[in-house]
Amino acid sequence: MTTTERIAADPRDEPSPAPAVSPGSPATAARRRGGWRGPLIGGAAVLSVVVVLAAVVLGTADATLGDLLRSIGIALTGGEPAVADKQTHLILLNLRLPRVLLAFLAGAVLALAGAVMQGLLRNPLVSPDTLGVSQAAAFGAALSILFGTTSLGALAWLGTTGFALASALACTVVIMLLSTLKKLAPVTLILLGIALSALFAAAQNAAQFLADERQLAAIVHWTFGTVNNAEWFQVGIVGAILAVILPFMAWKAKDLNAVTFAGDDAAKSLGVNVTALRFGMIILAVVVTSVVVSFCGVIGFVSLVGPHIGRLVIGADHRFLLPFAALAGGMLLVLSDLAGRTIFSPIVVPVGIVTAVVGAPVFVALIMSRKAMQQ
Amino acid sequence: MSSSRIRTGLLAAGAALAITALAGCSGDAPATPATDDPAGEPAIVATDSLGFEIALAGPVERAVVINSYNNELLRALGVDDRVVGLDQSSINRLGYIGFDPASTVTQEATSDLNYEKIISLSPEVVILPSVSPYEEAKSQLERFGIQVAVISGFDNGALEANIDFLGTIFDEPEATATLQEFRQSLVDAVAAGAAQAEPKVIFFEDDPLNTPFFTFGPGTGYDYSIVNSGNINLAGDLAATTTGVQVDPAAVITADPAVVYSEVGVTYEPSPASDYAAVAELFTARAGWTDLAAVKTGSVYLTGYPTSTFAKAIGSLFLAKWANPEAYEDLDPVEYLDRWVTEFQGAEARPISDYILQVTW
Numbered sequence: 184m185t186t187t188e189r190i191a192a193d194p195r196d197e198p199s200p201a202p203a204v205s206p207g208s209p210a211t212a213a214r215r216r217g218g219w220r221g222p223l224i225g226g227a228a229v230l231s232v233v234v235v236l237a238a239v240v241l242g243t244a245d246a247t248l249g250d251l252l253r254s255i256g257i258a259l260t261g262g263e264p265a266v267a268d269k270q271t272h273l274i275l276l277n278l279r280l281p282r283v284l285l286a287f288l289a290g291a292v293l294a295l296a297g298a299v300m301q302g303l304l305r306n307p308l309v310s311p312d313t314l315g316v317s318q319a320a321a322f323g324a325a326l327s328i329l330f331g332t333t334s335l336g337a338l339a340w341l342g343t344t345g346f347a348l349a350s351a352l353a354c355t356v357v358i359m360l361l362s363t364l365k366k367l368a369p370v371t372l373i374l375l376g377i378a379l380s381a382l383f384a385a386a387q388n389a390a391q392f393l394a395d396e397r398q399l400a401a402i403v404h405w406t407f408g409t410v411n412n413a414e415w416f417q418v419g420i421v422g423a424i425l426a427v428i429l430p431f432m433a434w435k436a437k438d439l440n441a442v443t444f445a446g447d448d449a450a451k452s453l454g455v456n457v458t459a460l461r462f463g464m465i466i467l468a469v470v471v472t473s474v475v476v477s478f479c480g481v482i483g484f485v486s487l488v489g490p491h492i493g494r495l496v497i498g499a500d501h502r503f504l505l506p507f508a509a510l511a512g513g514m515l516l517v518l519s520d521l522a523g524r525t526i527f528s529p530i531v532v533p534v535g536i537v538t539a540v541v542g543a544p545v546f547v548a549l550i551m552s553r554k555a556m557q558q
Numbered sequence: 559m560s561s562s563r564i565r566t567g568l569l570a571a572g573a574a575l576a577i578t579a580l581a582g583c584s585g586d587a588p589a590t591p592a593t594d595d596p597a598g599e600p601a602i603v604a605t606d607s608l609g610f611e612i613a614l615a616g617p618v619e620r621a622v623v624i625n626s627y628n629n630e631l632l633r634a635l636g637v638d639d640r641v642v643g644l645d646q647s648s649i650n651r652l653g654y655i656g657f658d659p660a661s662t663v664t665q666e667a668t669s670d671l672n673y674e675k676i677i678s679l680s681p682e683v684v685i686l687p688s689v690s691p692y693e694e695a696k697s698q699l700e701r702f703g704i705q706v707a708v709i710s711g712f713d714n715g716a717l718e719a720n721i722d723f724l725g726t727i728f729d730e731p732e733a734t735a736t737l738q739e740f741r742q743s744l745v746d747a748v749a750a751g752a753a754q755a756e757p758k759v760i761f762f763e764d765d766p767l768n769t770p771f772f773t774f775g776p777g778t779g780y781d782y783s784i785v786n787s788g789n790i791n792l793a794g795d796l797a798a799t800t801t802g803v804q805v806d807p808a809a810v811i812t813a814d815p816a817v818v819y820s821e822v823g824v825t826y827e828p829s830p831a832s833d834y835a836a837v838a839e840l841f842t843a844r845a846g847w848t849d850l851a852a853v854k855t856g857s858v859y860l861t862g863y864p865t866s867t868f869a870k871a872i873g874s875l876f877l878a879k880w881a882n883p884e885a886y887e888d889l890d891p892v893e894y895l896d897r898w899v900t901e902f903q904g905a906e907a908r909p910i911s912d913y914i915l916q917v918t919w
Contacts, residue, residue, distance in 0.1 A: 243674040270677065270702075277701060278673055339693075392803075396778065400668045400689035411670040412694040524672070529663055530646065531670040 220503040223496070227510040231287070234514045238283045238521045243528055244274045251275055278413075285413040286520045286534065287513035288421040289475045292428070293482065294489025294512020296468035298505055299432060301490055302443040303461045308373060310486040311472040314358060315379030316351045317483070320476035322383045323350030325390040325402045340417070344477035351473040352466070354379055359462060408482035408535020410520055417478045424471050429509060431467075435460065436501035443499070482535045484542025485512050491546070515542075604726040606707040607716050608692075612683060614705075617729030622676050624686035625667045626651040627711030627869060631724055634868075634902035635733040643679045645669070651825045654905035673698045683727065685709050714782035714869045717741060737902065744871050745786070747889055748878045752788050754885035758816035760784045760877060761792040761852070764802060766820055766837050772804045783870035787877035789817070811846045817880045818852040819859040824866040826905060828912040834860050838917045848919055857881070858917040864895050864910065872898060876914075 240246045250268070254275045257264055264272035297310040311317045323346035332342025358379065362372055391402055432439075438460050441450035447457045472486070489512030490504065497507045516534065519541060523532035600613035622643035623629050629648045632638045638655055647666035649657050663675045667690045676684060676699065684699060686692055687710040696706045707727070709720050718741060725734025762780045764772040773793045774780040784791040792813045793805060822837055823829035837860050841847065852858050857880050865873030875891035896907040 243672055244678055273702060274674055274677060278677075278698065397688045401691070404668050404670075404691055407670075409670055411673070412691070412698060414697065529672040529675040530665050531672050533670055 220497050220500075220507075224503060224506050224510070227507055227514075231510050231514055234517055235283055235287055238286075238517045239275065239279050241521060242279060242524060244271065244279075246271055246275055246279070251280075254280075281415050281418050282410050282413040282520070283517055284418045285421060285479070286410045286516045288418065288425055289410070289479050289482065290485050290489065290516025291509035291513035292421060292425055292471050292475050293486040293516075294493070294508045295425075295428060295432060295505060296472045297486030297512075298490035298493065298501070298508040299439070299464050299468050300486075302439045302499075302501055302504075303464055304372060305443055305446075306370070306373060307491065307494075308487075309376075311468065312483050312486060313373060313380070314376035315354050315383055316376075316469050316472055317476055317481055317486075318380045318383035318387070319354035320347040320351040320473045321406060321481045322386045322390065323347040323473075324405060324477055324480075325387050325394075326350070328398050328401045328405070329390055329394060340477065344474055347477040348470060348473040350383070351469050351476070354383065355466060355469045359465065363458075405480045406535075407533035408480040408538070409531075409533040410479055410516075411531055411533070421475060421478065424474060425509070428467060428471060429506065432464070432505050433502065435464065436505060439464075439501040443501070480533075480535055482516065482538055484538045484546060485516055488512075488542050488546050489515055495552075602727055602729065604707075604723050606709055606723060607713070607720065608688065608708045610696075610706075610708060612705050612707050612727060614682060614727060618682050618727050620679065620681045621728075622663055622679060622681045622684040623648070624664060624671075624684070624690055625711055628685055628687065628709055628724075629655070629657075629711075630867065630903065631711050631721060631737075632728070633904070634737050634898075635721075635725055635728060635730050637724075637728045637730060637733075640728065642681055643676055643684075652903075654826055654903065671695055671698075676704065677702050683707055685724075687711065688713075712779050712869055714779045714786065714871060715777075717869045717871060720869075740897070740902065741868075741871060744875060744894060747875055747894065748786065748788055751878065751882065751885040751889060755788050755878065755882035756885075758789050758881040759792050759813050760787075760789045760817040760819070760881060761810055761813065761815040763818065763820045766840050769804065770840075771807050771810065772802055774802050778802070779870050783865070783873045784877060786871070787874040787881065789877060789881045807844075807846075811850070814849075814851050816851050816855070817857045817859070817877065818850070819861055819865065819877070819880070821862050821866055822860050822915075823862045826863055826899075826903075828908065829862055834915045838915060841917050842919050853919055856916060856918065860915040860917060862913050864891070864913050867895075868898055868902075 236248060236251065239251055240248055250271050253268070254264070254272045256262075257272065258276055293311070300309045300311065300314065301307050324343050327343045327346035330342075330346075332339060332346065358372065358375055361375060387402070387406070391399055394402055438450070438455045441453050441455050442457055442460065445453070450457050475482070490508045492511040492515070493504045493508035496511075497503045516538065519537040520534040522541075523534050523537040526532070601616050602612075602614040604612050606612060618637075619640055620642045621632075621640055623632060623641045624645045626645075626648040629638065629641060629644060629652055632641060633652070633655055638657075641657070641661075643661050643663045644657055645664045645666050646659075646662045649659060649662065661679070663672045663679070664670065667687050671684075671686075671691065671694075673695075681704055683705045684695060685707045686695060688708050689710070690708075692706060692708045699706055707723070709723060710716065711720060713720065718738065721734060721737050721741065725731065725737070762773050762784065763770070764774065764780075775791070775793045781791045781794060785794070792810065792815050793803065818841075820837060822833050841858060847853055850858075859876075859880060861873075861876070865876055867873075872891065872895050875889060875894055879886040879889050879891055892910050895910070899905050899907045
């Protein structure tokens with residue numbers, strides 16, 4: 184068995200002893216291929232569909248699954264709804280569906296970004312949040328509000344995304360340069376990320392200080408993190424991002440495994456270009472995070488908790504972890520948004536607040552369960 | 559499951575996502591504007607505070623109105639019965655109106671709006687202040703034929719224009735004229751004593767207990783209120799921002815304001831006496847304040863609804879009198895406040911002592 188096969192066959196953080204089966208048995212082959220994980224991912228995908236459908240039909244306006252299917256059918260065929268159903272049709276198609284889909288896709292993208300970062304930096308506490316990327320993107324978006332790009336009508340999103348991306352990339356470049364030049368240990372990297380988070384949080388406060396009344400309200404409102412203004416073009420963009428990065432990351436999953444479980448030196452010996460992989464994947468994670476942040480504001484904990492849920496359920500093999508984490512992150516954000524708009528209905532609690540309230544204790548529980556396992 | 563199968567599955571999912579996105583793109587319904595007029599011309603056209611045009615086939619009969627100062631104005635125009643949706647903070651601040659709590663669509667002006675609830679109320683227009691997410695509201699609601707107007711009822715500088723706008727879209731010319739006349743009477747009352755009055759420095763502190771020495775500079779409602787009273791805002795030289803700012807406590811000592819005031823709540827229901835006492839205790843404990851002109855003349859006030867209501871326009875009368883009591887000896891701001899409360903808000907006039915505490919050392 185090669186090193187890669189051994190790593191792929193034993194994806195847990197703390198490898199358990201191999202069961203007593205003969206090396207060439209079907210059971211061994213199935214276990215090596217992670218035969219049970221595929222159906223689990225399939226099950227999670229089915230569950231995701233159920234969660235999304237439930238979230239679409241649940242809300243202030245009454246709707247049924249039949250209404251939803253009818254609306255989608257009308258939209259695809261270019262028909263017109265009956266007069267009595269028109270309002271429900273428009274709500275489902277123009278408000279509810281893009282909102283829920285954006286929440287799912289954004290959650291999936293954030294969780295993927297977190298999983299990749301955690302694997303490459305070999306630290307479960309790493310995420311776009313803890314490396315300061317989310318705060319940097321938020322600062323960029325605040326600047327875009329200050330410079331008035333949000334008043335550019337249909338092109339406003341380009342300005343916000345551009346500023347968010349530029350700021351997040353600047354933060355990432357600083358982190359990666361220092362990491363490379365100073366050969367920072369992963370723990371030191373986290374500390375640097377925390378320092379940069381504080382810097383960009385202070386910069387956001389400075390932006391608020393300089394803002395006028397309207398800009399201030401816009402900046403503060405945006406920092407809550409919300410999908411209340413979901414539009415179809417946002418769904419399209421984030422969906423396209425996910426459709427591209429997920430297969431790409433799945434293709435790189437074995438390399439990720441090598442870096443994560445064997446370390447840089449061993450991975451290099453296996454032919455993995457560790458530097459290019461680390462830089463490229465982290466930059467990719469930063470870019471997709473910035474796009475999500477520019478559309479939805481700051482949504483914390485999903486990129487941290489989603490991958491952890493994935494590891495707990497399906498293990499740390501990135502071939503299976505990445506798609507599962509994406510599904511978990513997507514469902515997490517959909518359910519958080521559903522809670523935010525139904526618990527205190529008609530008051531809408533921004534999803535960023537819900538994920539923080541829910542995510543923090545969940546993360547503490549994950550940390551404690553992890554410590555218990557290690558002990 | 560092999561990696562290749564996972565990739566295939568993921569690509570299929572990506573395709574499904576693309577189809578769904580396309581479904582959404584094709585599903586955008588054309589707006590059904592409430593302005594459709596068989597004759598082709600809207601009957602009512604008005605421009606809101608940000609220059610957006612509102613065109614209506616007739617007077618507004620159903621409106622969602624966000625922000626208590628906007629709802630105050632509609633009450634004053636006698637059209638509050640046409641408000642079918644509002645924010646929770648309006649209900650909290652204007653308890654005398656008796657809005658139905660079930661008609662809330664958001665918590666307060668800067669919160670996320672519940673668009674589904676708004677749509678279910680079938681308003682012709684949503685009126686919200688500039689601090690609300692109005693751009694988002696426009697993009698979400700106008701495709702349902704619901705127009706969005708930006709009116710900031712708390713904006714003292716735009717009060718006349720705001721009253722005209724609201725009076726126009728609700729088609730209440732007489733009520734508008736009456737309200738404008740009342741607004742003008744406030745301006746005239748201050749002008750009447752201006753010749754004898756001397757501009758004094760006034761310091762407004764927003765929330766002494768939580769954000770001490772936080773005040774407001776030029777372009778804000780509090781600045782307008784002070785300037786319209788014929789006086790000088792201590793923070794009036796601040797050019798860096800038009801929003802709130804924390805000033806150096808030493809700057810207050812140096813400026814030696816003739817009047818210091820703070821609002822302990824802004825609701826019609828007065829804040830508890832304990833809230834006033836807490837702020838008073840804080841003020842009296844501050845180093846250097848015993849030498850302030852405001853303290854020596856007994857011109858440190860804790861107020862609330864009276865100086866806040868009606869875009870702080872009535873507040874200008876109180877400030878004028880507090881700053882120059884001799885020049886405004888015949889001016890009774892309480893008379894104007896009582897008229898506002900009873901005639902324009904249909905509420906019971908409360909004793910002024912319920913709202914205003916003169917802090918003594």
